[in-house]
Structure formats: C-alpha cells, structure tokens
Amino acid sequence: MGTKMRWEREFVPDASDVWLFASSGAYLARSTPALPDTLRADMKRDIERKPTPSPPPEQPPVPVPEFENKGQETEDERLLKRAPRALPGFDAAADSWRVFRIMGEFVEGFDTLARLGPAVSIFGSARTKPDEPMYAASEHVAAKLAERGFAVITGGGPGIMEAANKGAHEAGGASVGCNIELPFEQGMNAYVDIAVNFRYFFVRKTMFVKYAEAFVIFPGGFGTMDELFESLTLIQTGKVRDFPVILYGSDYWQGLLDWLRGAMLVEGKIAAPDLDLLLVTDSAETVVQHIVERYEASLERAARREEQQWKETSIGPRPVTGRGGFRPPRPLPRPD
16 A cells, blocks of 8 residues: 555545545545435545644643534444434445544554654543642653653643643653544643544554553543553453553552452452552652563563574575565475
C-alpha cells in the first residue's frame, strides 16, 4: 500500500460506488450496493472537515471543532445501537459501511504514531484539578519520562491527562493526545503536540497499547479502570509482553488491591503471580526507574531472539541490516 498510509476518499454523492484509495493510488475496495443516505451524509461531512492531527486549541480546554455534537449521538453510540428491524427504512447494510470509517481511523492512528519512538501511556481522571496533588505528580512523572527519552501518550483531555501532556511538553519531550468524541467533558488540552482524533473507543484503545512501552495509571474513574483491567487481561493472556503496569498513589489503590487479594485470589479467580503484574508506588523516580529497566531488558531479550532466529534460519556471516543491507533467503531443505 506504499509508505504513506493516510486515506484519500473520492466522494461522489449521486453514485452508487464508493472507491477507497491510498495516497499511492493503489486500488483498495469497491462496493456496488447503494450507500445509505445517513452514512453518505456522515462521510461527506468527514471529508469536508480538517484532517487529523490538528493543532491543539488554546487553554482552557474547549471542544474539538470536529466533535461539536454535545447532546447528540456519538459514532460509538450509533455503532452499538440495535435498530428495530421492523421499522420502515431499516437498512441492514448500514453497519457494514461503517467498516470503512473504522478502517480509516486505524490507518490515521498508525500513520501518525508509527514513528513516535518509545512512549508511555498515562491515564487518570479528567476531573482532577490543577491544584490537587495528583495533578502535580502526573506532571512530574511525565517530565521525568520525557527527560529519559520517552514520549507521553494521554487521552488529550483535562485533569491527569493535561498534567501529563504539560510535563512532557515543558520538558521538551513528545506530547501526544488521542482525543475521543464524547457528548460531555472532553476537549483537547493546550499541551498536546501530536493530536489524533477518534470516534471509536476500541480504535483509540488500540493506539494506547500498541505504541506504549508501559502504562502509568493515576487515580481515576470507570475509564481509568477500563484501561487498567484491559492491560492486565492482555498481559495475562500473552497478547502483550514486557509491559509494566504502574499504579500511582498507594492510598487510592489500596482498597482495590485488598479486594483482588481477598476476593479474586482467595476464590481462585486469579493466580498469585497475576498480582505481580502491578507495581504500586508514590515515587516518580521509582516509576521512571522501573520503566527504563524493563524497557532495556526487553530490548536485550529482543536482540537475543533475533540473533537466535538468524542462526537457525540463515547461512554464512550475518549481513549489516538497515539501509543498503540485505537478508539472504531461508535455505531450502536438501532433497533426499
């Protein structure tokens, strides 16, 4: 599909065909059924809007221009809503057409963040005020991570997210905001340098995990808990490896930890090693040291695995990889 993956869509309002092209001009998909009118209007509106990433607005946080839908349905809500089949005008193909928008969001996220470098995702409550201790702690942790060469990824909103973006931005690091369309309480903070706007939670959550080396989780609500337990599930099931999860603020997390030990562990719903997936601390230095050590160890393991794979599948001296390098084909087995 070429080196650049940003979507370009040719929209013809009266045509029954929708063509999707990559910027390289490669043909991707064509569908002959007529596009539903509601989705046609949504796609036309998307094309006319400014592409992401967009520059962050000035403080205080204000709604992202693309997401001016307060009190209206979000795209996630439309996707998950079950429409009554008996109503006139029901179109069973409408959900299938949404695949193209979802695919476009994945491409936009991958294209924007693929060259980011090592990064850490920081989560926490959007309701944390700037004068609260956890706001200062998040800012401090992010600054320390930026000083060690890590980009900082947040949801781009206020509270803990704003503090983390501020710390990374003012320390000279890369400050990333992955914004989400919500009917309330959402705006891009002024300290985001790289902004990506999403309409689907599951696409956004993929970016948090895929481009991060660790999660640092500050006190928060349901959204924070969602990110915490999703990361633990991915680690427990082997979907991601070498991935530290750090809970900042021992007083806040103690009740949850007691419940995990006293209920989940006692009843056999989790194993004792599962609790070792979490590090609880009140120290920014401990956070940074733990992430750096785990990251360096993962690089060493990856280098050993690559070296071992090379020994098992190649012949002759190992060539220099990278620009101008080459990798000889895997040798075929000798005939009997």
